[in-house]
Amino acid sequence: MTQDPTPPRDPRDPPFDGPPLSLEDELAAARAEPAPGPDIETVNESLADGLNRCPKCGSTDVRLRGSTEMLVCLFCRHQWQESRVEEEFGLGVGIDDLEGTVIAGGAEEISSDEDVITMTCSGCGADVVVDTAHAMNARCHWCRHTLNVNQRTPNGAVPDAVLPFRLTHEEAVEKIREFASSRRLFAHPRFKKEFVPENVLGVYLPYLVIDARAETAYVGEGEVQTRRWTEKQGDSSVTYYAADVYRVERSVGFTVDDLTIEGAADRASFGSDTTNNIVNTILPFDTKNAVKWNSSYLVGFTSEKRDLDVSDLEPVLEDQLLSIGRSQVHATLGEFDRGVRWEAEKVDVGGSRWVSMYLPVWLYSYYQENTRMLHYIAVNARTGETMGSIPVSQPRLIAAALTVGTVLEGIAGAILVATA
């Protein structure tokens, strides 16, 4: 059996890009409306990519002053701040009327994994490279201007809002030192030797902050005790119970304001092989005070870009709404004194509004080589809440456990001997 050889392609022919469109498709394409914009446009129109100048003197040496939460010009000391997104974009209102999924511009689908962008310095014209996976600013190596990524990037690195650091480096070091010093006795000797809290890093971590309106419903069985009695069986007595079994149904509608979910996949998994739960524990932040995006707030800090989309996190939202609903109905179960076993549940998300934010965390990390575990001590840089994971010395822990066990066993043995 033979096949016709494919005729050689004429290099002058245009490349084949699929069958021709039908006339209707061609007309639709010709009439196509411009692509719709985001549901909430959060681009800071007052800034352009490149130089964020001090409004008073024009210098680009601008950074966050932690003690005041304001931007400060390092040249003329002028201080100012961006406006709160809560009022600017109406994020605090209308949760009761939310319909469907409303996504702010900075939380839109990530369409590129290209992290490195090249900016042209508007001071001298040089090309400067910024790795947006870790930083949103760069210093022009020729004219020393600070360049800022202000416009939206398709890789998820520019959020809708940023919550500035409030705790200073010194305050964070003190918090971490205090946390670790109360856990010295059973800490791993190598951790104690290498513990340098001054190495704590200020990091802006990506989160999605969600307002939602939901209805949840639960079905299960509950039991009410009707009688309790004791029967003598030989030398001992046995307690018996009688109970009525009911089918229990509960439903509750509620709104949540600023539910906060991790926007980076590396931080969003809470398996036992990570200590991500530590960073999760320092939530919540006062997200109502988040301000419009201005990358000058990030000067001197590192940042981690968002790599999860709204579609990835919708199941997480539904899960959290179900948990919130369960906690809301819990207070109505008092009559079932033998307990309730929920067997099925349902959530109907009537509407949700998603805004991406960078939230500030002081992060001290320690890699434990023998267990290959990355331990964190994290400080919420707004509230000061501190949580951490300290590597333990297993021999010391086991010795302490055996000591307590031996003492208790001795007491038990003495009692048995005394009563024999």
Place this chain on the structure above:
Amino acid sequence: MIGDVVLQVVMATSGDEAPLWLLAAGPAGAVATYWALYRYYRNTDKSHAYERDTLISAQPVQGDREKLRHISRTRDSDIDGDNSDDHRVRVQRLR
């Protein structure tokens, strides 16, 4: 001192002789000490309490109950599989 108190409690609840289950106190105490210290250092059980720490505005809870059956005699002091406190443990999802 503590031993005397334990002895009195044991004697009051079990007649003349102390029960043999007292011998389990040593291993149980050792395991409890290990886990308490481990959790204090590693905080593996901690997470953000979003059920409590989020601004939630709830409407009144709606509910209903319907009697299914009667248990006339059981030694169980509570329902099997009580999960009313385990808000984050998911059950069958209705669509």
